[in-house]
Amino acid sequence: MRAVFGLVLIIGVALAGGAVYLAQDYISKTQAQLEKEKRAAQDALANVKTITTIDVLVSNRALKYGERLTEEDIRVVQWPEDAIPEGTFLGLAELFPEDKKGDRFVLRAMEKDEALMEVKVTKPGESAGLTSRIEKGKRAFAISVDVASGVSGFLRPGDNVDVYWTGSVSGAIAGNSGEITRLIQTNIELIAVDQKAGSDLTGATIARTVTVAATPEQIAALAQAQNTGRLSLALVGVQDETVASAVEVDQRKLLGIKEAAPAPVQVQEEVCTVNTRRGAEIVKTVIPCTN
Numbered sequence: 001m002r003a004v005f006g007l008v009l010i011i012g013v014a015l016a017g018g019a020v021y022l023a024q025d026y027i028s029k030t031q032a033q034l035e036k037e038k039r040a041a042q043d044a045l046a047n048v049k050t051i052t053t054i055d056v057l058v059s060n061r062a063l064k065y066g067e068r069l070t071e072e073d074i075r076v077v078q079w080p081e082d083a084i085p086e087g088t089f090l091g092l093a094e095l096f097p098e099d100k101k102g103d104r105f106v107l108r109a110m111e112k113d114e115a116l117m118e119v120k121v122t123k124p125g126e127s128a129g130l131t132s133r134i135e136k137g138k139r140a141f142a143i144s145v146d147v148a149s150g151v152s153g154f155l156r157p158g159d160n161v162d163v164y165w166t167g168s169v170s171g172a173i174a175g176n177s178g179e180i181t182r183l184i185q186t187n188i189e190l191i192a193v194d195q196k197a198g199s200d201l202t203g204a205t206i207a208r209t210v211t212v213a214a215t216p217e218q219i220a221a222l223a224q225a226q227n228t229g230r231l232s233l234a235l236v237g238v239q240d241e242t243v244a245s246a247v248e249v250d251q252r253k254l255l256g257i258k259e260a261a262p263a264p265v266q267v268q269e270e271v272c273t274v275n276t277r278r279g280a281e282i283v284k285t286v287i288p289c290t291n
Contacts, residue, residue: 053078057089057116062109066128069104069121071096079115087118100124107133130211133157133191138213140191141222145210149232153206160187160236161212162244163222167229183247184225187236188212 056079063073071092079088089095095104095116102125110120122128134140143163147153155161163185168178192211210233214222225231252258272289275282 052081054081054084055079055090056084057091057095058113059110059116061112063106064109065106067106069095069106074116077113085115085117089116089118095121097124102126130192134213138215139219140211141214141219142209142211143222143226143231143233145207145231145233147206149230150207150210151233151235155190155193155207155210155233155235157190157192159190161190162186162234162236163188163225164232164234164247165225165229166232167225178251180248180250181232182249183244184221185214185218186244188214188218 055076057074058077060073060075063069067073074092074095084090100123104124105122105126105128106120107122107128108120110116130140145155151161162183164181165184166179166181169180189212190210191213193207194209212222222231270289273284273286275284
């Protein structure tokens with residue numbers, strides 16, 4: 001009986017020792033894993049870059065072209081300092097300076113929370129008229145259009161178009177007759193459609209005129225073309241960076257008709273003769289031509 005009791009005691013002690021060993025091993029591994037995660041978290045925090053922000057004015061609601069800008073239309077948000085667009089307003093004193101009187105107006109449609117920039121609003125006291133949309137060195141010129149020549153009413157201010165002229169060149173170019181179509185101007189910017197200069201038009205608008213911004217030389221070419229033929233506009237894609245080359249199509253090129261080569265002119269061989277009178281008879285004698 002004592003032997004059995006001793007054996008049970010020995011087995012119990014062995015099991016308890018094994019359990020203690022396993023528990024210590026588990027605890028040590030857990031502590032090592034926690035320590036590793038702690039060091040990783042500390043390293044991650046050490047590598048985090050502190051982002052410096054600065055106050056920036058943004059629109060408090062959607063703004064349309066021509067609207068008067070007020071303090072209720074804007075609010076201040078924190079913006080990363082190294083990501084602020086050039087020309088952004090950083091404070092109310094900068095947007096509404098006390099030494100300059102007059103209202104500011106919206107020049108470009110803006111969505112809510114969009115940063116206010118100098119190019120998007122007028123100067124204090126300046127109107128949002130068409131003159132504010134014309135770049136230095138350019139002029140505004142109106143072109144008459146219809147549903148066909150105006151790209152079915154899908155033109156918007158800010159779009160770029162190619163201008164094609166169709167007209168007759170009879171008498172103007174030797175050897176040509178009938179009408180031709182020629183690309184006369186490329187990438188001309190539209191600044192207004194009818195009397196609307198804002199870019200927030202919705203749907204198709206069948207315009208009667210479009211206004212473009214062009215150099216004086218380009219305007220002279222457009223005026224001459226409009227008075228001597230018909231103008232058609234082709235809308236240029238936003239991401240299209242290709243430069244259109246000279247394009248000209250007449251009826252022969254359109255139908256694939258090649259001009260027949262002129263028939264060769266047969267040159268008659270020159271014959272030189274000399275007349276000799278023999279009594280009442282005149283005799284012709286062939287002699288070599290000296291010229």
